[in-house]
Amino acid sequence: xxxxxxxxxxxxxxxxxxxxxxxxxxxxxxxxxxxxxxxxxxxxxxxxxxxxxxxxxxxxxxxxxxxxxxxxxxxxxxxxxxxxx
Amino acid sequence: xxxxxxxxxxxxxxxxxxxxxxxxxxxxxxxxxxxxxxxxxxxxxxxxxxxxxxxxxxxxxxxxxxxxxxxxxxxxxxxxxxxxxxxxxxxxxxxxxxxxxxxxxxxxxxxxxxxxxxxxxxxxxxxxxxxxxxxxxxxxxxxxxxxxxx
Numbered sequence: 001x002x003x004x005x006x007x008x009x010x011x012x013x014x015x016x017x018x019x020x021x022x023x024x025x026x027x028x029x030x031x032x033x034x035x036x037x038x039x040x041x042x043x044x045x046x047x048x049x050x051x052x053x054x055x056x057x058x059x060x061x062x063x064x065x066x067x068x069x070x071x072x073x074x075x076x077x078x079x080x081x082x083x084x085x
Numbered sequence: 086x087x088x089x090x091x092x093x094x095x096x097x098x099x100x101x102x103x104x105x106x107x108x109x110x111x112x113x114x115x116x117x118x119x120x121x122x123x124x125x126x127x128x129x130x131x132x133x134x135x136x137x138x139x140x141x142x143x144x145x146x147x148x149x150x151x152x153x154x155x156x157x158x159x160x161x162x163x164x165x166x167x168x169x170x171x172x173x174x175x176x177x178x179x180x181x182x183x184x185x186x187x188x189x190x191x192x193x194x195x196x197x198x199x200x201x202x203x204x205x206x207x208x209x210x211x212x213x214x215x216x217x218x219x220x221x222x223x224x225x226x227x228x229x230x231x232x233x234x235x
Contacts, residue, residue, distance in 0.1 A: 030161035033234070043163050 003044050007066045011039040012073070013057050028052040098143035099226045105136035106215050110208055117207040140222070149225035149234060167233055168224065175223040182219075186212060 014024055014035075021039075025032040028049060037043040038053075045053065054061045071079075112129045116122070144150040153172070157165050190209055193202035205212075228234045 031164060034161050034163045037163060046162050049162060 004067060005041055006044045007041060007069050008038065009064050009070060010035070010053065013059070013064065014039075017057070024056065027056050094142065094147070094229075095232055096230050098139050099230050102136060102139035102143055102222070102226070103219075105132045105139060106218065108132040109136065110211050110215055113211040114204055114208045118204075143229050144222055144225050147225075147229065147234070149228050150222075152228070152234065153224040154221075164234075167228055171224040171227040171231075174227050175220075179220055179223055183216065186216070 010024075014021070021035040022032045025035045028035075029052065030049070034043065038045060050061055050065060054064055057064060109129060109132050112125055112132065116125050116129075119125075152160070152164060153168055157168075160168065186205075189202060189205045193206045
């Protein structure tokens with residue numbers, strides 16, 4: 001069964017928090033190469049791994065993973081400001 | 086050096102490795118037909134060296150040997166997935182090749198085919214030795230071929 005592509009913000013969050021692939025891999029219990037595959041969207045993680053990633057970044061799953069491409073964060077912030085204002 | 090490394094990686098490495106293995110079988114068959122000869126021994130040694138070099142590059146240095154020979158508990162979920170896929174492909178490929186060779190060996194024992202298939206009979210021992218190597222390297226060769234572990 002071919003699953004649909006999952007988009008994620010792992011690379012962005014990792015860079016923002018200055019975490020290396022190796023550090024992230026050790027914390028979520030995978031090989032560091034797997035982190036690269038996840039970041040490039042070449043591998044869809046299991047639910048268990050998704051929760052581990054979400055716990056590591058302390059963010060909700062829907063903020064890290066999506067079935068639709070993410071808008072740039074700046075765009076999302078602007079849209080939110082417009083909604084609130 | 087970099088060009089050589091690139092040549093010996095992935096698909097090229099797998100092709101050269103198995104071509105070396107095939108060349109060894111051919112050399113032993115020829116050796117059985119015409120007897121010992123310096124050129125043939127040199128040929129066997131050269132193909133053996135090429136096979137060993139490509140084996141080290143494709144299977145050992147890339148960690149693929151370790152990956153396909155590790156227990157599932159030691160691998161992460163993506164590694165389990167690619168290993169499982171490679172092992173199922175290997176099972177199909179190896180069984181077809183193995184049973185075809187077995188069929189040819191059985192045919193060579195039959196008197197009506199025995200004259201045409203004497204080559205198979207004479208090469209049976211070296212083929213079996215090469216098949217042991219083939220069985221152990223096939224899963225990692227499939228991963229190297231597909232390029233999904235780098």
